[in-house]
Amino acid sequence: MLNKEKFGSNFKWGTTICAFQNEGWANSDNKGQSIWDDFTSDAKNIKNNDAINNASNFYKDYEKDIRIASSLNLNTFRFSLSWTRIFPNGKGEINPEGVKFYHKVIDCCIENNLEPWITLYHWDLPKKLEELGGWTTRSIINWFSEYANFCSNEYGEKVKHWIVLNEPMSFTGLGYFMGYHAPGKTGISNFLKAAHHTALCNADGARIIRKNVKNAIIGTAFSCSYVKPINKSRLNKKSAQRVEVMLNRFYLEPTLGLGYPTDVMPGLNMINRYFKDGDLERLKFDFDFIGIQYYFRVVTKFSLFPPVLFASEIEPKKRTRNLNTMGLEVYPQGLSKVLQFYNQYDGIKNIIITESGVCYDDHLTNGKIYDIKRLRYHRRMLKEILKCKKKGINITGYFIWTLIDNFEWREGFEPRFGLVHNNFETQKRTIKYSGLWFRKFLRI
Template identity: 60%
Template structure:
């Protein structure tokens, strides 16, 4: 396997996010996001980690972008912080925030990197959450106004947009389980937030298209390869329900197919939050779908949780290849997922918009050894190439992530980067996985 096998037009990239990398949480006019509020409570974060300056991307962006170019990557995907651009979520625009992102975009272009800009990567302005956040239907208007500001300010330089990142993750963990910010719980909270997010994604896509007809517009969706624990019908049905929730729930309404009530009839209750015209307005004609696959799920029938009536057999209870977060790493699953998504005729292109794994690094002098991460990426790429050679329209592979960063509730311990970060000094060291990509992409 070499780079040429993928074709000249294959997109090689890396991905970061505003909250996990920027730091400068309240600098130059920015106000708090829900994640600034959430992580301020040390009980919410593993090892009581405090994010501080994260990876100081706010001041280090030029070095990090230059490092991405050094590794031979062609795409730099990053997210905009809503509360840095519109500190209160609505109203006055922060000129310093606009200036910062212009500098980042210009730096990408100077380094011959194509910017792929994510408009929303989980960090809702706290001021918006104080009004109900995604539970409030007005969030659709607030979000589309924010999108319009971004397109008007950056559209002359950026033509590749990802409207939102992993809606199932931030809605499910943040508005149903209370495990992530903003710590809301319950099925009503989830249903309201989920529907408003679907509507916001579609409306956001239409805003981009209206102002920039030639834009390349996508969405980045989390997904898992799901398999029943055995062939017993009740466990097969449980896996189908879990697949509907994790892999279909946000995708299908955006494709014009509605919510997957065929697998989970109780999802019909979401219609209580519809307004006239929502059925049509939920859909948008995306140019690409980004899929983000990190772990396999083995499912079995269970009476809890209700509605889903399915549970995961935890990876620690079976023979699984565990990462540092005890998730089941299974590279062959990405091929199966690419086959799954390729069956939707509405999907024009698929990009692996995030792919990464957290394992402990071994730093010796000026070397950082991460053989398991390197093997992971090689294995994933073999599966992606297999899919491409069999006619599946997969057109890119974006590594999560460029530099080790702050991994949300898990804090600084899980390391995903191609580049090692010393969080005390902000010193960067390219890991062996990064050196492999450098050789692979530059030969």
């Protein structure tokens, strides 16, 4: 039987939200434009031609949403800063309205007994910086350092928990290799340049926070998946190892001082052309925790395309019926596999699940939403955590994606991950059955 006490008195229970997906009001109070404001301005880029408009209205309704989070008996609230609310052009001039807004969010968290956790970067690069090369130019290191320095000095008195980057493989792989996400760039050269500069910013940003914030607890959040070959043939097993390099090892190992994982993928040595003297050591930082973000399993097979990777995924719909509304496999038991994988690294002192969740179709019935499948998912995830804690893995938090249904990037408004339903026309919130369960489970 699940029991809150089994997780320990210092366990962090929270939700994660994202500035771009929740705030809305992209053109208000002198906010600058991000690559995602630009990308979503063309409705053809978004499923169902959804227009983000005011998303879930967090910019105006932050007090309401934070009070809801508090009412669910959570003890932490993770949110990201919008770079362009603070630096409209990405660098240089500061926007006082944006700075003030995040002070209000932080103060509201504290007033509602929620520990504020800041994510510095959750994918919304300033458009002006993208026009200068974005993550593909080494200048991004200086721009990001300016941003990290200002934010950590500005909010560091109130906020002690910091996450530098959210899912670097997602925003570099989807945005600079596949072109599926903003800014829509493609090609191995764009990806490797963006990836290396991102990894450098990850460590440099953490060093800046360490310098500026007394008693800071600093982490970063990596996307990860349980990867399995379709069968035990040598080619397919090798394909799974290469996919695991990209999904689970690529950003982690440089952070730990191990360099990029070229042992399984020699083709990754191409990244060395973007190195400068001292980069290998510069990539390393001793994080207080590593955040992992787990959603689905990936089953692979050998493939001639794409080059370097030589692997492709077996479409989930061809191998299982257990799918979410985005067509991804729902596989909670993979979490323990991922946790055991990360636990093998000596340099990881503490693991926090900084995101996990599931999207299903939710339907109002007499003013209520009985999202039983979502609740089953989270309960199973908690059981997997307890199983791993019993094996000695130091897991100290679980952050649910997400509090309020929001704008799910290229997928638009259709996928609903929230513990709280949002009517995007009226912005009316309705706590789902899963949210009510957490309220009872976490009751003091």
